[in-house]
Amino acid sequence: xxxxxxxxxxxxxxxxxxxxxxxxxxxxxxxxxxxxxxxxxxxxxxxxxxxxxxxxxxxxxxxxxxxxxxxxxxxxxxxxxxxxxxxxxxxxxxxxxxxxxxxxxxxxxxxxxxxxxxxxxxxxxxxxxxxxxxxxxxxxxxxxxxxxxxxxxxxxxxxxxxxxxxxxxxxxxxxxxxxxxxxxxxxxxxxxxxxxxxxxxxxxxxxxxxxxxxxxxxxxxxxxxxxxxxxxxxxxxxxxxxxxxxxxxxxxxxxxxxxxxxxxxxxxxxxxxxxxxxxxxxxxxxxxxxxxxxxxxxxxxxxxxxxxxxxxxxxxxxxxxxxxxxxxxxxxxxxxxxxxxxxxxxxxxxxxxxxxxxxxxxxxxxxxxxxxxxxxxxxxxxxxxxxxxxxxxxxxxxxxxxxxxxxxxxxxxxxxxxxxxxxxxxxxxxxxxxx
Amino acid sequence: xxxxxxxxxxxxxxxxxxxxxxxxxxxxxxxxxxxxxxxxxxxxxxxxxxxxxxxxxxxxxxxxxxxxxxxxxxxxxxxxxxxxxxxxxxxxxxxxxxxxxxxxxxxxxxxxxxxxxxxxxxxxxxxxxxxxxxxxxxxxxxxxxxxxxxxxxxxxxxxxxxxxxxxxxxxxxxxxxxxxxxxxxxxxxxxxxxxxxxxxxxxxxxxxxxxxxxxxxxxxxxxxxxxxxxxxxxxxxxxxxxxxxxxxxxxxxxxxxxxxx
Numbered sequence: 052x053x054x055x056x057x058x059x060x061x062x063x064x065x066x067x068x069x070x071x072x073x074x075x076x077x078x079x080x081x082x083x084x085x086x087x088x089x090x091x092x093x094x095x096x097x098x099x100x101x102x103x104x105x106x107x108x109x110x111x112x113x114x115x116x117x118x119x120x121x122x123x124x125x126x127x128x129x130x131x132x133x134x135x136x137x138x139x140x141x142x143x144x145x146x147x148x149x150x151x152x153x154x155x156x157x158x159x160x161x162x163x164x165x166x167x168x169x170x171x172x173x174x175x176x177x178x179x180x181x182x183x184x185x186x187x188x189x190x191x192x193x194x195x196x197x198x199x200x201x202x203x204x205x206x207x208x209x210x211x212x213x214x215x216x217x218x219x220x221x222x223x224x225x226x227x228x229x230x231x232x233x234x235x236x237x238x239x240x241x242x243x244x245x246x247x248x249x250x251x252x253x254x255x256x257x258x259x260x261x262x263x264x265x266x267x268x269x270x271x272x273x274x275x276x277x278x279x280x281x282x283x284x285x286x287x288x289x290x291x292x293x294x295x296x297x298x299x300x301x302x303x304x305x306x307x308x309x310x311x312x313x314x315x316x317x318x319x320x321x322x323x324x325x326x327x328x329x330x331x332x333x334x335x336x337x338x339x340x341x342x343x344x345x346x347x348x349x350x351x352x353x354x355x356x357x358x359x360x361x362x363x364x365x366x367x368x369x370x371x372x373x374x375x376x377x378x379x380x381x382x383x384x385x386x387x388x389x390x391x392x393x394x395x396x397x398x399x400x401x402x403x404x405x406x407x408x409x410x411x412x413x414x415x416x417x418x419x420x421x422x423x424x425x426x427x428x429x430x431x432x433x434x435x436x437x438x439x440x441x442x443x444x445x446x447x448x449x450x451x452x453x454x455x456x457x458x459x460x461x462x463x464x465x466x467x468x469x470x471x472x473x474x475x476x477x478x479x480x481x482x483x484x485x486x
Numbered sequence: 487x488x489x490x491x492x493x494x495x496x497x498x499x500x501x502x503x504x505x506x507x508x509x510x511x512x513x514x515x516x517x518x519x520x521x522x523x524x525x526x527x528x529x530x531x532x533x534x535x536x537x538x539x540x541x542x543x544x545x546x547x548x549x550x551x552x553x554x555x556x557x558x559x560x561x562x563x564x565x566x567x568x569x570x571x572x573x574x575x576x577x578x579x580x581x582x583x584x585x586x587x588x589x590x591x592x593x594x595x596x597x598x599x600x601x602x603x604x605x606x607x608x609x610x611x612x613x614x615x616x617x618x619x620x621x622x623x624x625x626x627x628x629x630x631x632x633x634x635x636x637x638x639x640x641x642x643x644x645x646x647x648x649x650x651x652x653x654x655x656x657x658x659x660x661x662x663x664x665x666x667x668x669x670x671x672x673x674x675x676x677x678x679x680x681x682x683x684x685x686x687x688x689x690x691x692x693x694x695x696x697x698x699x700x701x702x703x704x705x706x707x708x709x710x711x712x713x714x715x716x717x718x719x720x721x722x723x724x725x726x727x728x729x730x731x732x733x734x735x736x737x738x739x740x741x742x743x744x745x746x747x
Binding site for chain 1: 695
């Protein structure tokens, strides 16, 4: 308040400057503030796969059930999630912590693909739909030392990869996809059985689930498979089911494979020299570059002249690969990402980099990862932006619109997207905040 | 302008009486070219009494830079250029640590915050996201059906542009200089106002969990006109203006033809 001897009127420059310097300084975040890791989900929610119970069963009077979440929605998790996988109506989230609880599951559990979730109403039965990320009890020998490296989900089964105790499988085993003998008339719902697989030539470094089969990649660069084989997706030279993980030969024998991918009935593998190998279903021209047959049961080398391949992703009817230069090539059938006119091709076609934000103004934008859902594609750039395209089944693209997307479209996520997992009708992304 | 030599007066053919060659008092009509008296400077007066000058895109009092003006017939070209919806380039200077009520450094102080946690990386991440969301807005407001092959081809070439009224859209942002607490951005935008740019600087500050004010807004390009074409204060005379108009004529014509057909 001014004193009696001070003149009235607008404050002089000196007074303003002094007032400014005397003003208190607020600190919102310190110098050593770390960026936070978050999980965002979007897509069809009634299966419980999004992990938000209020979407399915509103807990307040004014809330309405939300069938579809069209834009990314933040999912609160107790721990930092390092790996996520989307199956057909369910999701697995894993953290590489040393705590007892390492894996959480949410969504469909009719085949115990999320392990046994004890129902609170009836202690003998399990939940068929899990609406919230719930811990999955793994039968670990050293639960406070083992870390979970990666999770993967298929149609009705899931795989959990640990660093020292092999692979744990759970869920439907009607075709041996869990790596154990098929038990006739086994009831999978409410089952406590989680099988452990350790018999591989070296440590398993990547697990991949196809629709009803499982692929394991070991440190030595070999690939093992088990499960349904009617389309040759096990790659073992026959069309029968396999109940024990068996090593693949064919064109990948002796080749150091650095990545495998599968989601439907077709499989792709990338070697350390950048060559692509494929086997499985070829009804949609996925392997038409080497053969006319619609089922290939032995891995075949795909002679593409597109440069050294870094990563491959298999969808239901379309495939995508990422080269070392950061270009994305797509082939197969369906919405491939080059406009409505390109619906099928047997030879990979490049998606122009300008669609991912590359321009004269920002020439160092590259695609860092590609992922596939059943009929969707997702690409992550080195700037942390997420681009999606494909069939927008029940809002799974996350663009906010319900129409199919014929070319790559940005998804607005409040943060830098580190990884994304695509499912049939939902997607999960692991995001780091900006500051 | 009025002192410059004007057009020569119009001529017309008149049949004037002249004495006949034969002599005597007979008068015959002879055709002669005479200047029209209505064109005589003493009758007509000064050629230019008023000049119609129109302004292009608005520029704030606190901002500086390229300001396009149209003279006389150029005003029609101004409306055409407005309908071309070309981007403008601004250099925006900002200062971290303060927040004021009108988002510039001359306003009333609202809050002071710390800013030592801000790095160039974080700023560039925020800028990348701003660009991304505005890219989406660009595609949405351009009113093309996303499902057509034509939309795909335009998107590949980067030629999708809204051709009608739409809210401000930023097509590209880049950080030019970063020296805490100051920073400088280069912004390419459409349909914006300078206050919107200042608000954006404020929002960038908020996003970085601090606060920022805008110290400088300078327009370096307005459609086809750059700083090189612009006349500084010392060159605001007739000669330079005429030269500048002539130099830009070709550029403006080609741009109009390309966009409006």
